[in-house]
Amino acid sequence: MNLGSLTIDGARSAVQERKTSAVALAESHYAKIESDDPKIGAFLTLSKERAMVQAAKMDALAAKGEKLPPLGGVPVGIKDVMVTKGVRTTAGSKILGEFIPPYDCTAVARLETAGAVVLGKLNCDEFAMGSSNENSAWKPVRNPHDLTRVPGGSSGGSAAAVAADMAVATLGSDTGGSIRQPASFCGVVGLMPTYGRVSRYGLIAFASSLDHIGPLTRTVKDAAIVLRTIAGRDPMDSTSAEVPVPDFVAELEKPVRGLKIGVAKEYLGEGLDAEVRTAIEAAIQKLARQGCEIVEVSLPHTKYAIPTYYIVATAEASSNLARFDGVRYGYRAKDARTLSEMYRRSRDQGFGAEVKRRIMLGTYALSAGYYDAYYLKAQKVRTLLTRDFEEAFKKVDAIVGPTSPTAAFKLGEKVDDPLAMYLADIYTVTADLAGIPGISVPCGETREKLPIGLQILGRHFDESTILRVAQASEKAA
Amino acid sequence: MRVTEKDVAYVADLGNLELSAEERTRMVRDLNSILGYIDSLNELDTTNVQPMAQVSDRYGVDQSKQGSERFAYASREDIHEGLRKSLPHDVALQNAPDADGTFFKVPKVIER
Numbered sequence: 001m002n003l004g005s006l007t008i009d010g011a012r013s014a015v016q017e018r019k020t021s022a023v024a025l026a027e028s029h030y031a032k033i034e035s036d037d038p039k040i041g042a043f044l045t046l047s048k049e050r051a052m053v054q055a056a057k058m059d060a061l062a063a064k065g066e067k068l069p070p071l072g073g074v075p076v077g078i079k080d081v082m083v084t085k086g087v088r089t090t091a092g093s094k095i096l097g098e099f100i101p102p103y104d105c106t107a108v109a110r111l112e113t114a115g116a117v118v119l120g121k122l123n124c125d126e127f128a129m130g131s132s133n134e135n136s137a138w139k140p141v142r143n144p145h146d147l148t149r150v151p152g153g154s155s156g157g158s159a160a161a162v163a164a165d166m167a168v169a170t171l172g173s174d175t176g177g178s179i180r181q182p183a184s185f186c187g188v189v190g191l192m193p194t195y196g197r198v199s200r201y202g203l204i205a206f207a208s209s210l211d212h213i214g215p216l217t218r219t220v221k222d223a224a225i226v227l228r229t230i231a232g233r234d235p236m237d238s239t240s241a242e243v244p245v246p247d248f249v250a251e252l253e254k255p256v257r258g259l260k261i262g263v264a265k266e267y268l269g270e271g272l273d274a275e276v277r278t279a280i281e282a283a284i285q286k287l288a289r290q291g292c293e294i295v296e297v298s299l300p301h302t303k304y305a306i307p308t309y310y311i312v313a314t315a316e317a318s319s320n321l322a323r324f325d326g327v328r329y330g331y332r333a334k335d336a337r338t339l340s341e342m343y344r345r346s347r348d349q350g351f352g353a354e355v356k357r358r359i360m361l362g363t364y365a366l367s368a369g370y371y372d373a374y375y376l377k378a379q380k381v382r383t384l385l386t387r388d389f390e391e392a393f394k395k396v397d398a399i400v401g402p403t404s405p406t407a408a409f410k411l412g413e414k415v416d417d418p419l420a421m422y423l424a425d426i427y428t429v430t431a432d433l434a435g436i437p438g439i440s441v442p443c444g445e446t447r448e449k450l451p452i453g454l455q456i457l458g459r460h461f462d463e464s465t466i467l468r469v470a471q472a473s474e475k476a477a
Numbered sequence: 478m479r480v481t482e483k484d485v486a487y488v489a490d491l492g493n494l495e496l497s498a499e500e501r502t503r504m505v506r507d508l509n510s511i512l513g514y515i516d517s518l519n520e521l522d523t524t525n526v527q528p529m530a531q532v533s534d535r536y537g538v539d540q541s542k543q544g545s546e547r548f549a550y551a552s553r554e555d556i557h558e559g560l561r562k563s564l565p566h567d568v569a570l571q572n573a574p575d576a577d578g579t580f581f582k583v584p585k586v587i588e589r
Binding site for chain 1: 480488495497504507511515530553564571572573581584
């Protein structure tokens with residue numbers, strides 16, 4: 001079986017019609033992981049026992065002729081920032097190296113209730129902090145399209161696993177672009193839902209006002225299927241919204257003709273790679289040919305998004321990561337004589353360089369004398385960035401542009417320059433700050449055969465429209 | 478240079494980090510570089526702009542109400558038995574680096 005061509009519906013109906021079994025499907029994915037993952041590095045932990053129990057359950061249903069649930073027998077992978085009961089969860093960090101969670105993340109539980117087979121946990125930047133997956137404490141992930149290049153980050157393992165045929169779909173998390181940017185670099189679809197659309201219960205927190213869970217898949221339709229499965233109010237997460245969940249898959253049938261598509265000039269300016277620009281302009285033309293009306297819009301505060309993000313996100317991270325103290329779970333330094341020495345040494349030895357940098361920046365921005373100048377200032381600019389979108393969405397139904405200013409860069413290229421690394425997220429962070437949904441869909445490649453992603457942003461809780469536009473772009477590509 | 482070695486030592490202390498001498502030197506350089514970039518925010522006049530701590534500050538708030546009533550969307554009735562059962566004692570302790578079966582164990586708290 002060609003694993004690379006499998007979609008969710010394809011895998012499910014093959015199991016349903018008994019052309020294969022869910023057990024065989026899981027086994028062939030594990031065989032693929034065993035042969036190819038040593039050179040890619042997408043998986044950190046395999047959950048074979050759990051996967052096989054679930055697969056056998058799906059096969060039993062199919063054998064009885066019962067209708068499988070929407071993801072029945074579909075092999076999936078989970079970014080290692082989502083807790084899985086009984087399956088080691090590290091968040092890509094040494095500080096959680098041996099952590100075995102006592103409960104399941106809601107999004108993972110919902111996937112399994114819908115029949116998905118969880119193959120294992122996927123590599124990522126430590127605590128989802130990074131744009132290249134090089135900040136994983138365990139190993140880097142390599143881009144399946146070119147092993148000398150990064151897969152993007154922080155959900156690098158989630159994107160690479162789908163691109164390298166090691167899972168049909170995966171879950172990632174997006175705080176500043178961590179689903180969309182790796183999706184773009186690896187040539188897959190990556191969807192960040194609206195803030196509040198998907199419960200974060202069981203997501204190891206990085207920046208709570210910015211964290212989102214969403215799918216990475218081969219097709220736009222698959223992203224819609226996964227979103228429909230994981231979306232909706234969860235009493236365990238008070239930030240999950242009481243907003244009805246539409247049938248995102250049915251909504252895909254609506255035409256795109258007549259939709260107003262915004263093109264923001266700030267997203268096509270200085271710093272954008274020429275080949276990426278050409279691909280994006282061609283993708284926009286294809287949408288126009290399908291009857292979309294292309295409208296120029298302006299998001300005038302765009303250049304302030306990265307500085308705003310790196311204050312807000314690090315301030316929240318410094319607070320969230322205070323829980324890693326070596327007391328209740330996680331790594332504890334061996335040689336400490338007092339409690340405060342134990343805290344400091346456990347954190348010093350347990351956290352990697354980028355995590356410490358962000359804790360330091362966030363703590364500084366929140367410290368006495370600097371709060372107003374940095375944190376409060378950034379919160380106010382966050383309002384301005386959000387207003388930019390509110391104004392634009394009075395005129396258009398969606399905004400399109402590049403997901404990232406370049407295609408995948410080389411491993412090691414930006415490691416020593418944190419600021420250069422942060423700029424890889426220049427087109428993605430604003431959506432996180434404003435809480436609006438965004439999707440990256442492949443729209444061509446460079447001369448070196450590296451994938452390019454088209455980003456489509458939409459109104460709050462209007463994933464339906466961006467999924468529709470993404471599918472129109474996918475069909476035209 | 479706005480951030481000095483001394484500032485880094487102070488902030489590391491607040492954040493319960495120690496950092497090696499090498500890490501501190503690097504941190505001075507990195508924080509100054511990043512904060513220099515962040516300074517561009519001062520180009521914007523935000524005198525009359527409301528801060529936004531989270532998305533629901535703009536989308537959940539009932540603007541017609543005053544005080545905590547405005548944030549009614551975020552509250553719910555207390556649930557006495559909890560939304561899920563508390564973890565059993567042994568499960569809650571299973572990831573602890575050091576425990577005695579009842580409590581988490583830590584080094585001496587009071588330093589002399």
